Amino acid sequence: MSYFLPDDEAVLTACRGLALTHPGIGLCTDPLYLLATRPARRRRVALVAGGGAGHEPLHTGLLGRGGLDAVVPGAVFTSPGSAQIAAASRAAAALRPRDGVLHIVKNYTGDRINFGLAADQLRSAGIPVAEVVVDDDLATDAVPTGRRGTGAAVVVEKLLGALADRGADLDGLAELGGRVAGASRSLAVCARAHTSPVGRAPAFRLRPDELDYGIGIHGERAAHTVRPGPVGAVVTRMLHRLLDAVPGTAQGVIAVISGLGGTSELELRAISALVHRDLTAQGVHVHALAAGTYVAALDMAGFSITLTALEPDWASLWDHPTDTPLRLPGAAAAAATTLIPPAAPAAADAAPARAAVPAEGSRAFLDELHRICLRAHPDLTELDQATGDGDFGDNFCGGVAAAVRLADQQGLTGTNALAETFRDRVGGSSGPLFGVLFTALAPGADRPTADVPALAGALRRALNRITAIGGACPGDCTLVDALAPAAEALAATAPAESGRAVTNAALAAIGGAHGTAVLTARRGRASYTGGHSEGVPDPGAVAVALVLTALARVHEPHLAGDLPGLHGITRGTTPLAGTRDETPARAFKRH
Template identity: 60%
Template sequence: MSYFLPETDPVLTAARGLALAHPGLIEVHSSPLYLRARAPHPERTVGLVSGGGSGHEPLHTGLLGRGGLDAVCPGEIFASPHNRQIYEASVAAAGSGGVLHIVKNYTGDVINFQIAAERLRHDGIPVARVLVDDDLATDAADSATGRRGTAATVVVEKLLGAAADRGASLEELAALGAEIVARSRSVAVAARAQTSPTTGNPAFTLDPGILDYGVGIHGERGTRTIAHPPIDELVRRMTDDLFDALPAGSGEVLAVVNGLGATTSLELHAIGALLNERLAAHGVRPVAIVPGTYTAALDMAGFSLTLTRLEEGWAELWAAPTDTPLVLPHRTLTADHAAPAPSQAVGPRTVEPHAQGSRAVLDRYALIVTQVRDNLTRLDQLVGDGDFGDNLAGGVRRAVKLADETGADGMAALAEAFLNEVGGTSGPLFGLLFQHLAAVSPADDQAPARAALAQAAEAALAAVHRVGGAALGDCTLVDALAPTAEALAADDDAESAEAPLTSAAQAAVRGALATAALRPRRGRASYVGDHAIGVPDPGALAVALLFVAMADVHEPTWATRLPAPGYITLH
């Protein structure tokens, strides 16, 4: 099944939609299906034709027009076009100098383009072929098929399109294309398979924390699975593998960071910055770093890296103007722009360090947050945007780093980290809570005095209310903080007097879990209405976990009565 494609003629319908989105640029021929550029460059004497299975958009249709292709033959999803499509598109696109086929190295594509070429030669139309085979994951000595054609196709089509507009001959274009392919290599990874259009399920499954390394653009499994490393380590590994496979050549490269369909622009741009650092480590200069989704595998969650060693004049071809649906980044980098940004030295911080203070509480809270981050994320996905677990964990990590670097008191480090570096709604509000708690943290390993802690909790509660407007019953962190402040202020039994932090933590946990029965009236959770009922507020849980951490550190015997953090957040 497919969620949004029409059941009848989905590829043809999409082709018509592309033409409607770019009026005057593209004409669609339906029987057989191919798309043709309406206004090729007047200097062009050779038509450029490409194509392949659908599902890789914006390849190839995005490069249809001046500076790109003259005709494109889309097959069904992940299926090669028929030779009749290619033949008729080539007849329509051929110039006085003939037609050049740009073919990804897949068996169905190769055979159908070859048959079309035989038919064209029979008709007396000059034809040549550029075979793109850039995928290093399939570079096996014993393979009769050879390397697959993947994202380097974008580079080949763009450079050849610019050369064709300059009047290059068929022989010149074929030779240039072969040189570009020889100097290009790609490798791809995926964390989740594409959704099958027929079943609506992932085409294959990967365990959490596992990547497929060396996947293909039709959803082919990778050549191996690996544990998901930090992204900078993954980019290093992929870049090193590419340089091992690239032929020797100039010290300038074109680098494409290609999304496979479900990878965000935010991720791709970050990968581009990391790739730039790795290129510098290899002693080469990127003329352009090009992040974006150019050769998709439907909605696969992954990306590929493509490197092309540039020869003289190729950078100018990349920067040449186009009039195509896909606008590729065409500005080239200067040597200064391409250099990695200098690392920022850690400067003096404004936090005044205490001798010991609440550092043990910070370390305990950091451990707890790490353990329950995924639980908090799942809860936030049910009622908000799903970022709470990562934001909380990231803020706590910054606080730990700050405390390590400056010797700052743990609660003061939490206050500075969350007030100055954690965004969103809850980050600064937690910063206010930490700030008030830091003011009553002793300069030694002792627990804060109960009266001082009660005043700090009340002051934090008032500050959160002034800033955010939240009140008890609104299903926010206030619903955990208010009963905590009340418990600390009470002095009604011997147990609470002997173990005030444990009693406060118990009150916080009860208040946080009780938010599951509330209809949110503040924040993003309020947008989902009754759908949030049954889900405890993640912010309230984070407050409860803070007081659990304080009780664990200062009242370890009494704190054994508290539920485990994983249990508290498992709802």
């Protein structure tokens, strides 16, 4: 919102866009409110909610049949005015003969005041009004003004919408809303503040090792800042507090995991699985599990967990069909995961047989490469962020770590474990291409002494296969630019130089990797980024240099001093390449 909409018209423009994309929603611009134009025939009471913008899809996502009749948006994080609320309520009540209006109000001072004033105006006009206050935020349990209203608004509005469609009266709806709010509690954490619409910068700063624990949906700082640890531990801590606060019932719970605007669907789904795991482990039945962005705080990176303890008949209300912009999952989504057993591979797809090698020295190459990767991971990631999508460090170094685990579990030799892992378990382009390289290197890389002709043939076979698969040639700014000179150096080794052949090949690979910094990328992801990759070496080529360096350190340890240190391999070897404090990308830019 801060970057792509005019600040003075952002909320109005967004409301217009919602009405344009959902035919059952009408828009009034003065005063501003949105109206569901096709309510259920049996509905007797109009449901009206609202609050500051910036929390979308709350409340507009639940506008329509099976949900709300009118939504009143205010400015960002600001309550709508009483005149807006009264106008929206009158319009909803007049759309079809009704028995009054129910206001659903989050417990914030501005919302309470303005909805209260609007209710007074409606009663003066002879329209019955009742109010449900949502106050579910555990982080503000001891605050004098009471708990804030947060994620439970989704559950309250969904259940009340279903009951209203069944023809319930005003008193029945108000009574249900109060019980649902009382049975619901929420807790939220964040790792990065929202972007301020005014300053277009984070509203506050957190260090990478901090979480704000108990954040508010208007971007209010939490009372506690904690060190996050694994996300599973954070989820467990949050659920302990929530379960202590909600009543236990035989019907189980509805669990809503909401992103705060800057958390990916991938993360939210993973968090939902952790929530389901912890709840079921404690014997809590999960009737429904909803994961998505439901109550945002603009673009804050964080999530909230809401638990609602169900009473009889509430589950059927949750499962009631809706015609609203936001569709919430029903009971089926909380069923046990169906695990499909893997099919046996066809004979043609079976993995190549593992080469038999002597046990002596069979893990040295893998272990050395793993040690290098532990230190090189951040540099590879940053190089790839400058030339691609930033995942190469995770893919390559994660693949090496997975090969170590596979070798430990199955007693494989080092290069066989690397070949199997990269070929079968590492995705992207790095998986198959480095799988080809490690497959070619087995078993020569694992022998206690270097067989130079065998290693030269292995690198040549890998080079030919990789160029055939990926289509890259030397000069295209890919890993081929490090692999080709290494293969040539080994093939050209004179008998008198055989004792330093692998070191020479490693130096050739390092030189080739550094040389990619001045090439124009014609293949791979760097070719998509225009001039942004200029002056930065290809991370795949750097990884090939690391592979050859590991080989040289194992097979020719007496020459290890002839090789640059890790800093020199990933950041450059000349003084112009920068200091140890510089990032890899900046160092190569200077070079």
